[in-house]
Amino acid sequence: MLKTRRLLDANVNRAREGLRVLEDICRFIFADLALTEELKTIRHSLRDLLDIPDALLVASRGADEDVARERPVPRRADLRQIVAANAKRAAEALRVLEEFCPRGSLLKDQRYKVYDLEKIIAVRARLARPFDHDVYVISADPAVLLDAVRNGSRIVQLRDKESGVDVVCQKLLSVKRLKESHDFSLIVNDYPELVARVGLDGVHVGQDTDAAAVRQAIGADKILGLTTHNIEQAKKAVELKVNYISAGPIWATPTKPRRQPVGLEYVREVAANIELPFVAIGGIDLTNVRSVLDAGADTIGVVRSAGQTAEYLRLIRFE
Ligand SMILES: Cc1ncc(COP(=O)(O)OP(=O)(O)O)c(N)n1
Ligand SMILES: Cc1nc(C(=O)O)sc1CCOP(=O)(O)O
Secondary structure, eight states: OHHHHHHHHHHHHHHHHHHHHHHHIIIIISOOHHHHHHHHHHHHHHHHHHTOOHHHHHHTOOGGGOTTTTOOOOOOOSHHHHHHHHHHHHHHHHHHHHHHSTTGGGGHHHHHHHHHHHHHHHHHHHHHOSOSSOEEEEESOHHHHHHHHHTTOSEEEEOOSSSOHHHHHHHHHHHHGGGGTOOOEEEEESOTHHIIIIIOSEEEEOTTSOHHHHHHHHOTTSEEEEEESSHHHHHHHHHTTOSEEEEOOSSOOTTSTTSOOOHHHHHHHHHHHOOSOEEEESSOOTTTHHHHHHTTOSOEEESTTGGGHHHHHHHHHHO
């Protein structure tokens, strides 16, 4: 009996902790009161539904005897992984309670609510943080994007200035297949109409495009990225409610030959003043990437040095 109570106590705690993490993400990161309240209601309902006095559960607690106590909390790479891990933790704990608790069947609805909420929160996480300590690889060549994802990049962009829309569409489809085995965001440069047609995560546009019209076209739950070259454009981007901006080109680059470099000073300015996620881009290579990170960027964008993705990621994620 004591052992069963200990199991119940562990799983009530596990469910509450998982729900609490989701709740705090909704509260502090998304500032979404409705989602926060929904999660809070589920969390608070556990004790009532189970109808086991707190004191009984606490009395049975035996954290010292828990054989899995020393297992470290795994390092999560980004907000999406934190959401997935904690939703899973909450749902699994609810499932255990359903099995072992006399009134456990009452928890089934709560578990299904958690599954539904996870889907909503996962989309929100992707929009709020389209990248986090990442290498955003941009190429016209699908093979380059596939390699980047296999090397750990979680956001890639097809940017093809030569082909027509149908070829771009085919290239995107060939990259999208990798989603069956890898979690990453697939973005297209220009062509907002392909977001729905291919089922992409979003689109990146430049200053020559009406970002508000693009938002209208792709909908609120897709990623919209906007190029910026100065702080006024970055501030305007905040008003436009894009999901991220790029800041560049930091150094002169043959990939964008007519564009004046903005220098590391612009990276510092964005890091200090703009709340939106940003990707620093332009002229980055392994010899200068450290200065970009030191200026406040946690994600870099690369075209020519896409082949160094794994090396960049080691620097960005593990140092
Ligand atoms: C992440 C990222 N940053 C900048 C660009 C450049 O886009 P844009 O301003 O549209 O310029 P061109 O691609 O037309 O040269 C990008 N594609 N992605
Ligand atoms: C496509 C692009 N946009 C930039 C911008 O600042 O808007 S810089 C850039 C090219 C970046 O290429 P590389 O990594 O080869 O220097």
